[in-house]
């Protein structure tokens with residue numbers, strides 16, 4: 001059996017040197033919650049494993065120049081309680097809070113969730129709605145910022161080439177009255193599939209109650225989470241203390257009709273997405289900027305978990 005070399009860079013220079021040595025058979029590992037299962041299942045032995053867990057300085061959440069910057073090594077446990085996200089990225093904090101179990105959230109990282117490129121990755125859906133981009137570094141030490149959507153191959157999977165690592169994700173801080181929310185549908189007894197997830201970002205008028213603009217992202221019904229702003233447009237002009245506009249819930253149902261016609265899960269998901277739309281709207285109206293733990297319980301009677 002081929003030997004796997006293991007490198008654990010501790011600073012950016014060591015990371016760049018390690019990335020320079022990557023081949024197509026090398027892998028990066030952060031929390032390992034996706035990668036290690038994949039390696040066991042496939043029996044694949046990488047020639048080189050780059051372990052990011054000892055890297056200093058990539059687990060931050062801060063405001064810099066009007067953007068919220070989140071280090072790739074931030075864990076879900078950290079993000080769900082982060083005070084910056086509670087105000088400026090509530091939907092991302094909510095998504096982190098809904099990942100797997102407490103044990104998984106303690107190791108699962110933001111960078112791993114993005115790089116793994118699963119169609120149902122919860123943090124990805126929240127990031128897509130926030131219009132986020134990722135900062136990527138290569139083996140020559142060059143960094144570049146790419147829209148999150150560019151990291152996913154058109155037919156599914158990651159578009160990140162070997163020898164590149166995500167170091168940060170960022171999104172515009174937005175106006176004082178920006179609110180965001182995340183909702184998902186899953187089966188608590190199963191960790192195999194996420195059924196459906198969605199994230200909503202709205203900017204409010206000066207009255208603090210009327211939607212001026214809205215962005216929606218939906219995951220699990222395509223090869224990667226995608227934006228559906230035409231559906232979110234049904235919210236423009238709505239008051240957040242009013243009932244969820246029918247145009248929005250119907251638009252969400254139409255999305256399921258268009259994306260997965262004829263699939264066994266179609267009938268179930270087109271009903272379930274209505275509940276998700278109402279949950280998103282409920283969070284925006286009731287607690288869009290409150291700490292995650294104080295969110296109202298989901299209104300739809302649906303299974304929880306991943």
Ligand SMILES: Cc1cc2nc3c(=O)[nH]c(=O)nc-3n(C[C@H](O)[C@H](O)[C@H](O)COP(=O)(O)OP(=O)(O)OC[C@H]3O[C@@H](n4cnc5c(N)ncnc54)[C@H](O)[C@@H]3O)c2cc1C
Nearest residue numbers: 030031032033034035099100109111112113115122166306
């Ligand atoms: C029981 C269980 C429950 C789960 N529940 C959920 C859930 O509810 N929602 C959800 O979204 N996910 C869930 N997951 C999936 C997983 O936990 C997340 O995707 C997690 O965020 C992955 O992060 P990680 O640090 O563990 O990634 P790793 O497993 O270390 O890596 C995942 C992939 O990303 C690459 N990678 C990691 N970091 C980087 C980086 N910085 N730059 C470039 N490439 C990188 C690796 O090479 C690998 O291909 C679950 C997994 C398990 C085992």
